[in-house]
Amino acid sequence: MGFVAIGFLALPSAALFVLPHAIYADVVDDDVKRTGARREGVYAGTGRLIMRIGTAIFQVVFSLMLMLGKTPDNYTGVIVNTFMAAGLFLLSALVLSFHPINK
């Protein structure tokens, strides 16, 4: 079961870590095309800032949710966090569907 879990979890995670960089490269290219100025550094920094804010917020939310229950007898918090992660991924997909460079 462990190997199956690894297989299912590793591949989407790999996409998560690889694709954003390709998308950002196109965002920067698009910006250069429109404005004529290159802002790779600022885009990278701002992107990282947004990531840190998100991670910080949801780490707190994660900890709060665990308070609902994290034992074999009562694992409500664990289940809530699982669905929260899934919901965030869906939100991510939803927002990405509005990305102008989509093909």
Add this chain to the structure above:
Amino acid sequence: MSLFVVLLLYYLPTFVIKSPTPEEFEQAKRAKADKSASSSVHVWSEVWHCLTNYTFMTAALSTNFFSTSANAVFTMNLPYLFETVYETENGIIGNLTMAKDNNFNFNFFFFFLHVAPGKGSLWMGLAILITVMGSLIGVPVRFIAFYKIKKIFLKKYFPTTVDCVKTSQKARQASCIPGSESVCGPDGNDFRL
């Protein structure tokens, strides 16, 4: 003697370097403050430009804000999930969490590293083999995949760039004007390839 040397070294700059007049000092101080303020404004205006860029924000919110947060929540939750819901042994939880991450082959090494003690050198050898092979195969595969993705994007969305690359260096220098439809650099080189 040593005192003399110390005093000489201490006061020598006052003879060599001309002290600024109060006016010059104030002028330099104002110039420094202006420069600092202008660069600060410049940085924030650049950040504001990024934040108001629709293309960037859709990418940043999806890939950085939501999905990275989701991944963090999922990764942190995984040990609890296995421990509470599936009641798995503690030993496997950390390995699964690590193996989930993107360095697939590398984390396999850790996985085997934890399994290996007591299982003989075969497991350890297998772990090292998978790690090395994975690294050897993984690097060129990633490079080729990324290159292909970029080429497809360029052909589909930036045909002028591809055309620009195909032309000669001289023609590029003549035709590629920064700020125009072309995205070639000022020297005619396409900086994206």
